[in-house]
Amino acid sequence: DGGITQSPKYLFRKEGQxxxxxxxxxxxxxAMYWYxxxxxxxxxxxxxSQIVNDFQKGDIAEGxxxxxxxxxxxxxxxxxxxxxxxxxxxxxxxxxxxSNEQYFGxxxxxxxx
Amino acid sequence: xQKVTQAQTxxxxxxxxxxxxxxxxETRDTTYYLFWYKQPPSGELVFLxxxxxxxxxxxxxxxxxxxxQKSTSSFNFTITASQVVDSAVYFCALSVTGNQFxxxxxxSLTVIP
Numbered sequence: 001d002g003g004i005t006q007s008p009k010y011l012f013r014k015e016g017q018x019x020x021x022x023x024x025x026x027x028x029x030x031a032m033y034w035y036x037x038x039x040x041x042x043x044x045x046x047x048x049s050q051i052v053n054d055f056q057k058g059d060i061a062e063g064x065x066x067x068x069x070x071x072x073x074x075x076x077x078x079x080x081x082x083x084x085x086x087x088x089x090x091x092x093x094x095x096x097x098x099s100n101e102q103y104f105g106x107x108x109x110x111x112x113x
Numbered sequence: 114x115q116k117v118t119q120a121q122t123x124x125x126x127x128x129x130x131x132x133x134x135x136x137x138x139e140t141r142d143t144t145y146y147l148f149w150y151k152q153p154p155s156g157e158l159v160f161l162x163x164x165x166x167x168x169x170x171x172x173x174x175x176x177x178x179x180x181x182q183k184s185t186s187s188f189n190f191t192i193t194a195s196q197v198v199d200s201a202v203y204f205c206a207l208s209v210t211g212n213q214f215x216x217x218x219x220x221s222l223t224v225i226p
Binding site: 031033035040041042043045048050056058088090092094097098099100101102103104105106107109 | 122146148156158163212213217
């Protein structure tokens with residue numbers, strides 16, 4: 001089945017450690033996105049990529065990094081510089097075209113203690 | 114700048130009642146796209162509907178209906194005869210170029226049996 005895979009569903013890390021969240025899609029979509037969701041704040045854009053080997057910062061990129069070496073994959077690294085990393089992280093992809101909707105993965109809940 | 118406001122943070126209704134979720138958007142662009150997503154407790158956002166700025170026709174899909182009014186910059190969502198399975202967080206989103214989506218903060222709907 002086509003879709004977006006995020007793994008793992010739950011992730012626990014100690015403060016000061018970098019952690020990489022996986023996002024894979026087999027929908028052949030060009031664009032991919034990372035969002036952070038905190039209670040009561042909706043979805044906030046971290047990074048997005050319109051094409052392989054290119055990506056742009058979103059509204060809250062500080063403390064995060066991404067790569068887009070393959071069309072199917074858009075991993076997100078939460079670095080130790082991110083002051084409040086505990087959150088729910090959602091990955092999305094979208095086919096080319098301004099009217100197309102985003103398709104979302106199941107999300108990863110990251111807890112840093 | 115683009116902005117989406119969902120003023121209703123939480124709504125509770127008794128099963129079989131009708132409920133309307135409000136969405137107000139801001140943009141200076143004449144071409145834009147509006148979306149509604151549902152986020153059940155599992156966390157994955159599910160696409161419900163898309164509407165472009167040139168199409169003010171209201172839409173009905175089963176128990177769901179959407180009222181798009183450019184004059185008031187609103188794109189409201191009504192659930193008729195609500196069911197427990199409708200309990201979720203609902204997000205309204207705006208896209209201008211398609212590169213970025215601007216999400217509201219979401220409305221948490223609880224349907225009480």
